[in-house]
Amino acid sequence: MCGIVGQYNVSIGQNIDAELLTRMRDTMVHRGPDGAGIWISEDQRVGFGHRRLSIIDLSEKASQPMLDPSGQVCLTFNGEIYNHVELRAELEKKGHAFKTSHSDTEVLLHAYLQWGIEAIQKFRGMFAFSIWDGRTRDFFLVRDRMGVKPLYWAQYDGKISFASEIKALLEDRDLNRELNTDKVADYLSFLALPAPNTLFKGIKKLGSGTFIHVNSSGKIREEKWWDPLIGSQKYASWDSDNIIECVREKIKEAVALRSIGDVPVGIFLSGGIDSSANAALFAQHSGHVKTFSIGYDQDYSSYTNELDYARKAADYIGAEHHELKLKKADLQSFLPDMVYYQDEPIADPVCIPLYYVSKLARDHGVTVCQVGEGADELFCGYPNWKRSIQRQKMLSRFDMKGVGAGMLAAGLNAAGKGHTQTYDHLMRASHGHPIFHGGAESFSHKRKTDILNEEMFAEKAIPSTWEGIEHLHDRFIANGGKGILKWMTYLDLNYRLPELLLMRVDKMSMAVGLEARVPFLDHEFVEMSLSIDERILTEGGNLKHVLKKAVRGLIPDEIIDRKKQGFGLPLEDWIVDDLEDQLFETICEFNNSTQVLNGKFDRSVFSNMMASHKWTLGNLALWWKRMLCNTSVLSA
Template sequence: MERDDVLAEAALKMCGIAGFLLRDGDQPDPELLTRMTDTIAHRGPDDSGAFIDGPVALGFRRLSILDLACGHQPMSTPDGRYTIIFNGEIYNHLDVRRELGGNYNTTSDTETILHAWQQWGPDCTKRLAGMFALALWDAREQRLFLARDRCGKKPLYFYRWVGGFAFASEIKALLTHPAVPRDIDTSQIATWVTHRYLPGDETLFKDIECVPTGTWIGVRPDGSMTEPESFWSYPEPCRLAHLTEVEMCAAFQEELTRAVATRMVADVPVGAFLSGGLDSSMICALIRKVTTGRLKTFSVGFDTGFSETPMARLVSDHLGTEHFEIVATSDDMLSVVGKVLMARETPISEPSDLAIYKLAELARREVTVVLSGEGSDEILGGYPKYRAENLLQKFGPIGAAASPLATLF
């Protein structure tokens, strides 16, 4: 978990999956599967489920967002060939349904993925626009598939050993399995200290990996695993180069409006984080534009003499939101250090992580889903370090060699 928006999800919008695949005809222990999913019960307090078939065990914890009554997992196709556990949300699943046709028993996006897998196999991931981590068992082929969304918003970790393969939404669920060691990978510490996260597929735990972003992998009971198969890559950056600045801004606003609208589709209350800054204010304004109900917004301030809550109140008054705020003291921040460490499963790299967690706790009392402006600085180059890196690149090989230093600031 590398970013503050993931911490927000730690108290808000997610489900959890876990399971394992055994070799040599060993039978899965249902009690072990339960212990793994119980470890991540905080991810899904609304429902739980389990599936065991031959060498495979799949477990699920659900936070209901769509089709509250009929979205129980694990979910299987009528013929029993495919069984899925799925964490996330597919924003275009109704479009995928229209392309597929056929009959459905639920309105959940989980069933849409099952039908899509029946039709297109792993290639169906190319059609899925959303955030997801999934595990799917093909009983006929005796093959377990794992897949992760395009940008890796949803986590999915795995560990391989001589006797099998285990996976989970969180590392702590993997560590519940007796075959998974609790060893720190000291070789990754320097990388983490440099970047304040691990940019590759490694973790700080020895031999525990994460499924690469935008890929799927396949695993068989004999222990063989396919190389990660990429199903998406970033678009070419020059796609809009022929447009004027005004046209680019209009195109960006159109895309962002569409993105906000698709994320407001839910059968539970949706709110937004509001700091009063440009990014979160723009998200809230677009929510008001594409919805008709009363929007609940949430802000966190500090008792240090600096706080953005006055600006957040101004934006809230302008947009007519129902606004909630808290003031986080130093004692408040220290009180959640342990919880944040458990949520991140890495050291705390930003003090704001603690405030975001307190904010998420506040929001969870009112809503189930939140939108935020997190990530916009990365997309739009909002931090000074990005401007510094761009400037250094103009100095040829010497500047290029020095550009990684910009990430330290």
């Protein structure tokens, strides 16, 4: 796991600035504290930088950027290739000789030499990388299938720059720092900006399962190289018993693959099904496991500690367990650094406990941790998903679309309930759209129009959430997608997971130099899960029915059968008093400069918002102040 950076001067006559490239690289020393490298092509038009977090093959021979034997092909790579041992054996049979004993970076490089960019289809892992092929003058940027690893890029002044983090790109003063005002509404809708956009105008991010190719003439082509629905079609139909066994074996395999490395590996343990099963399977494979949990100094009205369940899971599997209890002061003291490490606003307060549990693991000698993201999306684990399915079926049963739904929506609006989710759902039904627009929906369209300044948006219109996801629905249908639940899973695999949940994990764990691995998002496990019939997934109306049966006996029944509780923090209790005042002041400062909010926004409007909406707006303003104004975020 590392931080990568680079520039390609597409225009002839520009040379790489080695000093600038080094500064860009070293903004990410937290991602790679174990070493650093730089490479510049002979013609001075291409430069790569690398910060190293040593995990597989700790030798100097595995350092990056890495050149092929001819010195013409260069790679800078962030991630892990879990099947590198098998691929190395296959490549050796084809005549490839390796200088390292077991570097997955070198395997990736030789795989490209053998199969070209199509080699990415062979990789089982998480990765973001760039390759410069001096033989053909081809330049590639690649992001892994699930989007576990981020990769940002920008095209300006005749060059292309890329990096694992936006702050590295901002070291180049030729790249303007400017708010992408047209995308603020999408941020309020989805809590993070879906690829390819960011809230920096001119800076983009690769979408999950996407690569960019720049040919010798400078033409840029972007390609979606993997889609979970297409992959799921290779699995045949099966009965319920076979599914349970296959799920059990596939997740066991995914956990075992993610135990590889030459450094200690641990588990984030919340006390829920996903992390507990993850820890139990890891303990079975490795014999010993360290687990890490975050709780709070007391139980609050807005969040109850899960530490007791985490301890029970740890005791059950015989783990070496560590925990930390956070206080309100921990939230406030971390805010300035939080928005710096986020790079772009990620309006999920779970960033706070994620940072502290990552630091807890690092402080106890662990360099890699496995996390449980993805299981809820694959196996229908969210209560709000269940409600969305029921509401969609109800509307379908009564043929509640077109004029009927529109009339009901109008009635709700007239009654002062136009800001509710029910209103949004009826409006979607009236247009023939699916009512589920993402598991991270925050501000309703009415709430956005109540506070945003329409004059700041293109065509003076505030975009709806549908405008942000319509292209995904078109792709879902084109790739054979059918059913309400499959759509919900597909949408969140493409948006909420890569750009919110996985982004928060990457940014907060890498802030302390910790690698996070995601067994439930092994692409083969995802493809298999998507092939399961919806009726089996929701059998008996139970959330996560299939996964619960698959892990029964592996972890305590008490954990399997407990009520669903998401990993979180007591936001409503903590976002009061001084913190609320400072958030409002920073939002006002942000708006005085940007005019993104309209004249109706005042202290009364802010005070009456839900805590989550206050946090979302506050996160945006804090980010703007630190990353666009380059000033201190909060007063001491």
